Each structure stands twice: as C-alpha cells, then as structure tokens.
Amino acid sequence: MTPRAQHADEMTPDLQRLVDAEHGLIGPEVYTDQAIFDVEMERIFGRSWLFLAHDSQLPKAGDYVTTYMGLDPVIVVRQRDGSVKAFLNMCRHRGMRVCREDEGNARAFTCKYHGWSYAADGRLTGMPLKDQYEGIVDKAAWGLKQVPRIESYRGLIFGCFDEDVPPLAEEMGDIAYYLDASLDRSPAGIEFVGGIIKWRIRANWKFAAEQFASDMYHTYTTHKSPYSLLSADDLDHDPLKDTIHGHQYSSPHGHGFGWWIAEEERPSDAALLPTVLLRYIEKTRAAVTERIGDDRRRMESHGTIFPNFSWLYSSIPTLRVWHPKSPDEMEVWAYVFVDADAPDDVKDAFRRFTVLTFGASGLYEQDDGENWVTIQNNLTSPQVRKTPMNLQSSLGRNGSSPDSDGRMGPVIGEMASRGFFHRWLSLMSSRDRPQTHNLEEAMIDAAE
Template identity: 30%
Template sequence: MTGFAPRTSEVAEVIRIPGRETEFIRDLRSPNRFLVNRAAFTDDTVLAREREEVFARCWIYVGHVSEIPKPGDFVAREVAGRPILFTRNSAGEIRVLLNSCSHRGAEVCRERRGNQRRFRCFYHSWSFDNDGRLVSMPDEDGFPEGFRKEDHGLAQPTSVDQYRGFVFLTFNDEAEPLVDYLADAKYYLDLTADQAAADIGMAVQSGTHEYSMKSNWKLLAENSSDGYHAIPVHKTYLDVQKSRGDQIAGNTEKDWKASHAFDLGNGHTVTVKQAPWGRPIARWQPSMGEDTKAVVEESYRRLEQVHGAERAELIANLDFNMLVFPNLVINNIMAVIIRTFYPNTPGHMNVTAWSLAPKDETPEARRVRNESFLSFLGPAGLATPDDNEALESCQRGYQSRPGEGWSDVSRGMDKVDPANWDELQMRTFWRRWDELMGGKA
C-alpha cells in the first residue's frame, strides 16, 4: 500500500524546526526535549485567552451537509461555546445563524432539529426566516421612527464554507480561505469521503453521542491521535478481539504496520497505520463473525469498481486518526467517527460525536458497521471509557502540584520518520496552539 501521505520530510523535526522557550512550551535542542507547562491545563486565564485567540480565530467544524438534506432542515447545537442554527434556506443553501434573538437575546429556536421556514422567538414573538432576516414582529408601529427590520437580522459568523460535505465557520475577519486552512488535512478528508461514490456521498447516521469529561480539552486533542497509549489502555478491547480470532500480538511495533505520524500544516496532524482490527468498509477479520465476511468483501468490490484497485486498497486498509486544529477529530479506524469537543472550564469539556457512513450502505453492511463502531468508539464501548478515565486521571494528577510541573512530549522527536506511537502529532498541535496564544519567552 502506497500513497498514504501527501508529503513527507527527509529531515527530522529537530533540524527543520527551530527550538524555542515560551511561557507554556520548551522546545529544546541539545538535548532534544519538548515540555508543556501543566498550567496550560489548569489556569482559568489560559481558557479565557483560548476563547479569544484560538476558537474565535480558527475555522471550527459545524456539521455535515447530510444532517440537513432539504430546504428548511435545521440542527440546533453549540459550536465552540456559541448556540447556532445549522440550516438550509428556501433555495437549499447552507446557512449558519447565531441562535439569539436580535431583540433581547433569547433563543429563537429551542428544538434540537426539524424543518421550518421561520424561527420565532418565544419571548416577544419576533420571527426570522432561515436566511436570518427579521420578517415579522408584534406591534411594529410601536417602535420609534427609523427602526428598520433589515437592521435586526440574526447575527452570523464572518464566514461559512465546506469541504467534501464537512461544514466550518469562522468569526475571524482575517481568516484565510477554508481550503487553505485545511492544508494537507484535505487528503484525509478525501479518503474519508471517497468511501462512497461521489454521486452518492457519505452521511452522518441518526443519533448523536454527547457526554462530558472532567479534564482539559487539550488532553483529548493529544489523546485522539496518540498511538503510544493503545496497548496498555485498550488491552481489554484488544484481548477480546484476539479471543475472537484476530491476529493481535499485544505489542506496539508488531501490531501497527506501516505506522507514521505527519504534520499536515496549520496545527492539523494525523497518525496512519494498518491496524490488526477489522474495518467494515472493506477489511474483514475473524472477530467480525464468519457471517459478515461476504458483506465486507462486497464492500471492497464496490470500492474497486468506483475507484480502481490502487485507491480501493488505500481507502480500505489505511487506518488514520486525524486532528483538524483545534477541536475536530476524524478517526477512520474500525469505523468513522466525527468528534468535536469544547471546554466549559479548564477541567471540564463537552464532547459530541457522530458515526459517518456511505449513504447507500446496505442494512447488512450498516449492522456490521454499527457493531464495529460501538464496540470501540461508542461512549459505552470497550475503549472510549478507558480514554475518558485516563484523561480525567491526568487532570486529577495535576492537583498534586497546582500551577507547577511540565509534561514530557518528546517521544520520537529526533526521528526522520516518527511512528504513530511517537509524539510528533502532539508537538505539532502544541506549536500551533502556542503560536496563536502569543507564546512569550
């Protein structure tokens, strides 16, 4: 299998990237070390700065186009701490509106999803269309001379754009175009979207996983592409798969084939490998059950018909965990998960996740996918609770030295080709985070 990265480097990062020491990171040379100040996980003032310098400046994931297929469809959710309406106008165009009435600020929609032409605020009955325009209000004549409805539409982000069905917003007037912001993350979004034929597309499955964690949001950013923890933390899952017949050695270097980590630009990172578990898109393993083998093999044949043998092989057998900076995770492993997370306090975050699948997947194939997805990626599966406990344990551990201490993120720092169990991906995240936070020496 070839072609699993858009670009590689023949020089180790300690040569390519100058060292620096700031308030929060120590990117050291001779000896090579990368340290993160644990105050970044616990300090209230850090979170206040993140809201302004990271979440208000970057492109932030909103949702997938498949969630609102028809004109008038909408989903109400929080994005980066702001209540929004993700909808389509009467012409079928995507809109993102802030869910706050321009009159006194109440939510104009208190339902989670649906289809409607108007959003009416329950407080004073101001009504807005799904382009955000104020269209009606009681006692309009009671407002003073010069009042104009067109001046009181719902607020909207500075920009909204999409790539391969993934919709993003930004509140930054100076933000670069989304296609530039995504940089080489587009390569892996393409691999994800290409699990379905272009004229069919991928779709978010019904149902949303929502849960919270008593840990800092950046710990989940680290964890989401961290291969180093997989063997010790997810031993139960791997043991179960092994007991069902999968060839699992329980050893990092033996189990993860073709393992690499890449800096994709703008803080985006990915780890890639061929893992020992099955993938419902087209890689059968005994743990999936003999009765599913024909279903999975048929999925592979369909990939070959659509994309040809070489790209079908790549789509079917490349496992990857990608972070689109700052808080979107696409884990394309034993199924595809879209996961976002946002901090409430330095030690608490909300997490939202969805399963993504080919829109035309057969009921039999969808059953195989759901079983594979929920066994590992679901919030009650054999792995996600392990991750949650590990991150909460870190957050508790920081209380042993409040406001002090440094975490070591140095593994693989001097390698030309770091593996997914190294930590280039975390260092990439931290360098971008520190840059946006205006890291001072």
C-alpha cells in the same frame, strides 16, 4: 485595542514559558487556567474553521441543527438556494436562545421570550406590538448575527467567525488527502447514521484533540483489556501487531494524522465484527482500491483537524467534536458515518459496532475518558500544576516529505501533538492572524 486583547497580549510570555513545542515540554496550566481558556475562545475558536454539520443532516430547505462554535451556540440552516448559513443562537432583543431544539425544519425561528421572529435566512421579520418600535428600530439591522464564513469539504460543513480566514481547503492542506481515506471510499460519499451521541467529560478539550492527532502510543497500555478480548478467539492474531508499522503526519496548520496498514486483509477488530460488515468490506475491496489506492484503503487511522474535530477509521467510522465548556470540562459529540450507498443492514451494523466500541460507554471510549478525568483531577493540586509534562516521543526522528506540506514520522510518536501545540501557541500569542508561510518556515526550522 480592547482590554481583552491587551490582556491576551500580556499573557504571551507566560504561554511561551508553558509551551515549548519544539522541545516537547508542556506546562499543565494550559489545561487548567481560566484566563488561558478565555483567550483560547477568542484566538483559537474565534479564528479557526470549526465543524458544524454534514450535508446529510440538512437535506431540505429549512432543515437546521443547533451546535456550538467554541462556547458560542449557533443555528445551522439549509437555505432555499441550497447554500448553508449559520447564525448565533441569540435573539437580538434580549439575548434569549432563539432556537431550543437540537434539529428540525423551520421557515422561521420565533423567540419564546417576547416573540421576535426571524426568517431562515436570519432576517428579523416580526416583532409583537411593533408600533412600539416604529421609527426607532430598523429591522434590517437587527437580524440574527451571521457566521461570516461557511465552506464545505466532501459534505462536511465548517464555519469561521473570522472573515479573513484563508479558504477551508487551504487551511486543511494535506490533511484532506488522509481524511479522504475515510470519506471518499464510495462515489456516493458518506452520510451520518443514527443521532449524535453526546456526553460530558470532566477534562480539558485538548487532551482529546491531541490524542486523536498523535497518540497511538496509549493503545498498548490503556486499551490492553479490550484488545485481549478481541484476540481471545484467535490466539495467533494480535490486533496491535500491525500498528507499529505505521506513520504519523503533522501539518503546519496544527492538524495531525496517524495510521498503520494492516498486514493481513482483515481489519484489526475483525474478531468482533459481525458477518454483515466482514462481507461488505470484502465485497467493496476492489472498488475502494480502484478509487483511493491500496494503501489508503487499508489505512486504519486517527486524526484531528485543528482545533477540535477528530475522527477514527477502521471498522469504527466515527467523527467527533470536542466542544470546550470550561478549562476542566468538554462535551463530546460523536457521529457515525457510513458510505452513503451501503445497504441499510450494513449502515445499521456500522452504527451498532461503533456504539459498542466508541459510544459513550464503549469498550475503548471509557478507557480514554477515565485517563483524561484522572489527569484533570491530578492537575487541581498545586505542585502537580507546576510540574512540566513530556511530549518528546520521536523528537528529532521526523522529516519533511517532498509529497506533503507537513512532516512525517513514526506512528508511535508525539510529533503531531508538538505540531498541535506549535499552532496553538502561534495563534494564542498573535493579535493578527499568523501567516501560514511563516508557520511552515517555523516548522522546518524547528528542532526536528
């Protein structure tokens, strides 16, 4: 056992004291402690499927993007045979970042330090003054370190550092059914439009991941001011009225999803939507209903695939990754997605509307970030850090469902946050990967 693994095992009693997911009690140190963060990087981010890119970002051989898996920088590259590989963005000579661009197309990556170069498939192909290495360094053994598992779902490419991780589809489970309500509205699928909007928030990554999994509750208070603005032109329309009738899904894998079905044939944000989008929604209504059913067509939703990939869908189609940077800082990467066969003016209108609402300075986004930063600041004080927080909304009012691998409950509730922490604790306190069937049993036995 490595010293780090031993250290992580010794931490288990503390983690069990801090996280009582079944009773909805959370110790604030899970958001502040450097040692816990370090174990998260190994046991959560080192063993979970993590979102890397969408197919539409890598249309041609040699196309690449750089991103992060937890703290680790990676390069994601389309191969000549159409497959995708990902590599640690680390020169095998002295550790330099081998690719310093956000995206591009390359036949090779050449390190800017001493000039080692690597093919797009990761092989080490060139070393300046190679005579110095003749008979010493076997080039075949010094290629870029490859991310061992890469799989896709509807064009979303995920990677995992753990060779033994179950297949992506198995780990996603029924969250895929709900994700399809956003991604499978058109036979053409989706594409990303515009660039990635990136910004940093001085708060722990879990605040964002949990909120997108489970927290519709906050919208009534946190977003009151933009919601009043939305209904200003239409006093009979309360955009929050419909949300109370929704549901929440909590997966044994830690994913969460919440949705409501708008009572009227209009999205909640209709008052702000440009005509081009209202017309598009109207025009595609019958075809989308045919494809995914009326209920899923009308779902307005939020979700998280454990640990750090989230999305929103209403008239605001955004995917995002909460990249952890330190216990008290995350970097948000927000993407706008659209039906791939939508007209260009519709794609652009969705992009603009999403930036207006959920861009870095968007109407709603700023409200959320402000909360998380204020909490994180509060947690720097010693008495606050020792005082438990409450995640008990709807505790005991949720049930299993014959049609689903998880549990179902009311949309205003914190069941999926408890499910998120149940999975978190299970991974954090296990040296070996916890078996999913055990997780399911644990979930069914839980107090709910």
